[in-house]
Amino acid sequence: MRIDSLKPSSQKEYGLPLSKAELQDIRSLLTRKGRNRRREFLAEGVRLLEEALRHHYRPMALYFSAGHLNERAQKLVDAYRRARVEVREIPARQLEAIADTKTPQGVVGHFAVPEATLEELYRAETRRVLLCENIGDPGNLGTLIRSALAFDMHLVITMGASAELLSPKVIRSSAGAVFGIATVHATWNEVVKLNRTFGTVLVASDLSAHEPLERLRFVAKEKGVMLAVGSEAAGLSEQVLAGADLRMRIGHSRAVESLNAAVAGSMLMRELYQESQP
Numbered sequence: 001m002r003i004d005s006l007k008p009s010s011q012k013e014y015g016l017p018l019s020k021a022e023l024q025d026i027r028s029l030l031t032r033k034g035r036n037r038r039r040e041f042l043a044e045g046v047r048l049l050e051e052a053l054r055h056h057y058r059p060m061a062l063y064f065s066a067g068h069l070n071e072r073a074q075k076l077v078d079a080y081r082r083a084r085v086e087v088r089e090i091p092a093r094q095l096e097a098i099a100d101t102k103t104p105q106g107v108v109g110h111f112a113v114p115e116a117t118l119e120e121l122y123r124a125e126t127r128r129v130l131l132c133e134n135i136g137d138p139g140n141l142g143t144l145i146r147s148a149l150a151f152d153m154h155l156v157i158t159m160g161a162s163a164e165l166l167s168p169k170v171i172r173s174s175a176g177a178v179f180g181i182a183t184v185h186a187t188w189n190e191v192v193k194l195n196r197t198f199g200t201v202l203v204a205s206d207l208s209a210h211e212p213l214e215r216l217r218f219v220a221k222e223k224g225v226m227l228a229v230g231s232e233a234a235g236l237s238e239q240v241l242a243g244a245d246l247r248m249r250i251g252h253s254r255a256v257e258s259l260n261a262a263v264a265g266s267m268l269m270r271e272l273y274q275e276s277q278p
Contacts, residue, residue, distance in 0.1 A: 017091050026063075026098045026110065032164055035113070041166040043176075044099050044108040046073045051176025052109060053079055059109035061086040065095035068106025076107060100168040113166060118157065118186040122194045126154045127224040128272055129200065131191065133240055134160040134231045135261055141165075142173020143262035144229065149177040151266075151273035156183045157191060160237070188239055191226075200224040204236055204244035205264055211248045216268065217275035219246060225272060229265035 018026070028034030029042045040060070043049060052059065053076070062080045066089060069077065081087050098108050122129070130148045135141045141163045148156050163170055165183045195202055201223050203216060219225060228244065230236035241247065250259060250267055259267075 018094055030100055039113045041111050041113060042108055043171050045105045046076055048176045049076055049107055049109050052179040055180040057179035058085055059111045061088060061110045063088050063090050063108045065092040065106050067092045073106050118184050118190050121155055121182045121184055124198050128153045129226040130156045131226050131228040132158045132162050133236055135162045138163040138167055138169035139173045140262040142170045144265045145174040146177040147266040147269050149181045151269040156181060158185045159188060200226050201245045202226045203246045203248055204228045204241055206247040216271045220272055220275045227268045229261055232261045
């Protein structure tokens with residue numbers, strides 16, 4: 001959509017308008033190409049931005065439209081001001097132009113993409129890692145990230161044709177969990193190198209395996225564990241399965257052929273989490 005063709009909003013116009021160049025730059029972040037080029041991304045909605053604040057994941061700026069705000073959103077805007085984040089009130093029509101949803105909640109955060117590498121994030125103390133290979137559905141990837149945070153994983157790694165970690169759909173599907181756990185995209189060679197360095201046990205989810213899920217707790221008592229999850233359609237690649245130290249199956253009824261990737265991964269993570277509980 002061209003910027004000069006934006007339709008007037010039904011909301012009363014308040015705030016200082018963004019310049020045409022500013023608006024164009026921000027709107028470019030609605031595309032993957034723009035996010036990759038600028039190394040920035042947007043997140044919108046009260047709940048997501050509450051999670052960002054709770055996890056101390058500060059945006060470069062927060063944009064809001066007074067006409068869209070409810071009481072909860074206004075409290076959020078005030079909280080960001082107290083956190084000394086740049087807060088800018090813009091006209092409703094511009095807020096709607098930079099929002100990814102049809103019914104924006106009046107707040108959009110403008111964030112920088114973290115530049116940490118896999119080697120910086122994956123250290124000796126990184127004991128519980130989730131490896132997502134070719135998880136192309138943003139909903140599944142977001143759900144896996146949310147479960148990873150819920151079950152105290154330390155790092156989420158994506159490989160291959162996985163969905164973009166900080167796309168709007170992944171952020172929404174994670175319910176803001178992307179702000180609370182380290183994530184990074186990497187290659188298989190990078191993962192193998194660090195696994196060998198730290199002696200991490202690579203555990204692959206595999207329908208043809210014979211090891212029961214319950215054994216995972218015993219494995220985790222001795223070493224760090226990386227749980228590998230592939231797409232429901234294709235599963236894990238041959239290289240990951242060949243490189244696995246242990247293959248595990250999740251038992252289920254024959255009424256279904258396979259489990260959703262997000263469900264399977266969440267079950268593995270919960271089993272690992274149970275081992276760490278008193």
